[in-house]
Amino acid sequence: MNKKEKFNAFRGSLVIPGxxxxxxxxxxLGGNPVELRFVAQGIARQGHTVYCPLVPGxxxxxxxxxxxxxxxxxSALEEAHDELKAHCDVVIxxxxxxxxxxxxxxxxxxxxxxxxxxxxAPTIWPNGWxxxxxxxxxxxxxxKWVASLMRLQQRAPFGIKDExxxxxxxxxxxxxxxxxxxxxxxxxxxxxxFKALARDVRRRLGEIPQHACVFHPRHDDQSDLSNAFKLQxxxxxxxxxxxxxxxxxxxxxxxxRSLVVDRTVEFVQRLTRGIEEKAAVSRxxxxxxxxx
Numbered sequence: 001m002n003k004k005e006k007f008n009a010f011r012g013s014l015v016i017p018g019x020x021x022x023x024x025x026x027x028x029l030g031g032n033p034v035e036l037r038f039v040a041q042g043i044a045r046q047g048h049t050v051y052c053p054l055v056p057g058x059x060x061x062x063x064x065x066x067x068x069x070x071x072x073x074x075s076a077l078e079e080a081h082d083e084l085k086a087h088c089d090v091v092i093x094x095x096x097x098x099x100x101x102x103x104x105x106x107x108x109x110x111x112x113x114x115x116x117x118x119x120x121a122p123t124i125w126p127n128g129w130x131x132x133x134x135x136x137x138x139x140x141x142x143x144k145w146v147a148s149l150m151r152l153q154q155r156a157p158f159g160i161k162d163e164x165x166x167x168x169x170x171x172x173x174x175x176x177x178x179x180x181x182x183x184x185x186x187x188x189x190x191x192x193x194f195k196a197l198a199r200d201v202r203r204r205l206g207e208i209p210q211h212a213c214v215f216h217p218r219h220d221d222q223s224d225l226s227n228a229f230k231l232q233x234x235x236x237x238x239x240x241x242x243x244x245x246x247x248x249x250x251x252x253x254x255x256x257r258s259l260v261v262d263r264t265v266e267f268v269q270r271l272t273r274g275i276e277e278k279a280a281v282s283r284x285x286x287x288x289x290x291x292x
Contacts, residue, residue, distance in 0.1 A: 008083060010076065012054035016044040021272050022088030024081055025052045025118070026099030028250075029194050030060040030186050035096055039120075039252050042261035043268055049088055053080040057193075058099070066148055066189045070197035077102050078110075085113055090275055092268060094118025096252055097223065098194050101201045108201070108208045116271045117212035118264060121249050122231055123223040124198050128249065130155050130221035141192060150188030159222050159249035169253065205234035213267040214241045215251050215260050222249035240267070 009015050014033040023043050025036045033040075033052035040050040055076050057068025085091055093114050095103035100122035107114045126135065132155070141147045160166040212235055216228035225243065232239045242263055247254040 009051070010053045010056060010080070012059065013080075014040055014050070014052040016040055016050040018044055018049035019047045020049075020087075020089045021047075021268070022049040022051065022084045022091045023118070023268065024077075024084050024091060024093045024103075025050065026055060026077060026093075026095035026102050027052065027059060028096050029058060029098035029190065031097070031099075032059050035250060036252055038257050039118075039261055039264055042265050046265055046269065048268065049084065051080060051084045053077070055080075055099075055102070058102070063190065066187055068193070070193045070200075073193075073197070074102060074105055077106055081106060081110065081113070090115050090272060092116040092118060092271065094120065095122075096120040097123045097249065098197075101194070101198050104201050104205070104208055105197070107210050108204060111207075111209055114210055115275060116267075117208075117210045117237075118267070119212060119214045119228075119231065120260070121216055121220060121223055121251050122214060122227055124202055124227045124230060125195075126222055127224045127226070128220045128222040129224075130157065138188075138191065139195070141188075144189055144192045146188075147192035148187065148189035150191075152186045152188060152191055154185070154222075157221055157248055160254050161246065161248040162255045165253060165255075205231065206236045209236045211237050211271060212239045213264065214239060215244060215263070216241065217244045217247045217249065217251060217254075219245075220249050 012032060014037065025040060027033050027035050032054055036052045040052055044050045053076065054062065055073050057063040058073045081091065081093070091114055093103045093106055094117060095101070100119045103117060103119065107117055157166060160169060212231070214228050214231060216225055218225055228241055232241050244251060244256045244259070247256040251257065251260050
C-alpha cells in the first residue's frame with residue numbers, strides 16, 4: 001500500500017501502512033489497540049500493513065450508554081476487514097483475549113478472505129485463577145437488563161505478571177485522565193454480550209478452516225489454558241500452540257512479549273510464503289494447460 005494512502009479508521013485505532021500482506025488485530029474487552037502495539041510494530045517492520053481498530057462498544061469508554069451488542073462489534077470488525085482487504089491481497093486476522101472471539105467469527109464468516117489466525121490468550125470464558133469463584137453464576141444470567149445491574153471488577157495482577165510493566169500501564173492510564181474504574185471494571189451488560197458472542201463462536205468452531213497460531217500462558221490469571229486446548233481440539237484447521245511460562249493474560253505486554261512478537265512474525269512470514277508458493281504453482285498449472 002502506498003504510504004500516502006489513508007485508512008478511514010475508527011478514532012483511536014492504530015494503523016501502520018505497508019505492503020500487500022495485511023494483519024488485522026482486535027483488542028480485548030474494555031481494552032484498546034495499545035495492547036497490541038508491540039506485535040503490530042514487529043509485523044510492520046517486515047513491510048506488512050497492520051490495522052488495529054478501536055472497536056466501538058468493545059473498546060474501553062466507547063459504550064457509555066451500555067446499548068451496544070456483540071453484533072455491533074462484529075459489524076465494525078467487518079468494516080475494518082473490508083477496508084484492509086481493499087489494500088491487501090493476503091489478510092491475517094487475530095485478537096487478544098475476548099478480541100480473539102471476534103477474529104474467529106470473522107474467519108468463519110469470511111473464510112475465503114481470511115488467510116490465517118493469530119490468537120493471543122484466547123478467551124472462550126474467563127476462568128483464570130484470579131477470577132472470583134462466584135463469577136461462574138454469571139452463566140445463569142439470561143437477560144441483559146439483569147446483567148446491566150452488575151459491575152464486575154478485575155483483581156490483581158490484572159493480567160500482567162511483571163510489576164514494573166503493570167505500574168507503567170496503570171500510570172499511563174492515570175495520565176490520560178481516565179478513572180482506574182474504566183481499566184479494571186467491566187459493566188455486566190458488556191460481559192453479557194461477550195458471553196453471547198463466545199457462545200455463537202463456540203458452537204461452530206469446526207467450521208473455521210484457517211491455519212491458527214495460538215499463544216497462551218500456562219498460569220493465565222484471567223483465562224485458563226484449557227481455553228487454548230479447546231481451540232486446538234475443535235478448530236477445523238491446523239493449530240499451533242505456544243505455552244508461555246513467564247507471563248499472565250496480557251501476553252502482548254508482559255515479560256515474554258519479545259518471544260510472542262518473534263514467533264508471530266515468523267508465523268506470518270511462513271504463512272505468506274506458503275500462500276505465494278501455492279499461487280505460483282497454480283499459475284504454472286494454468287499456463288501449461290494441465291487440469292488441476
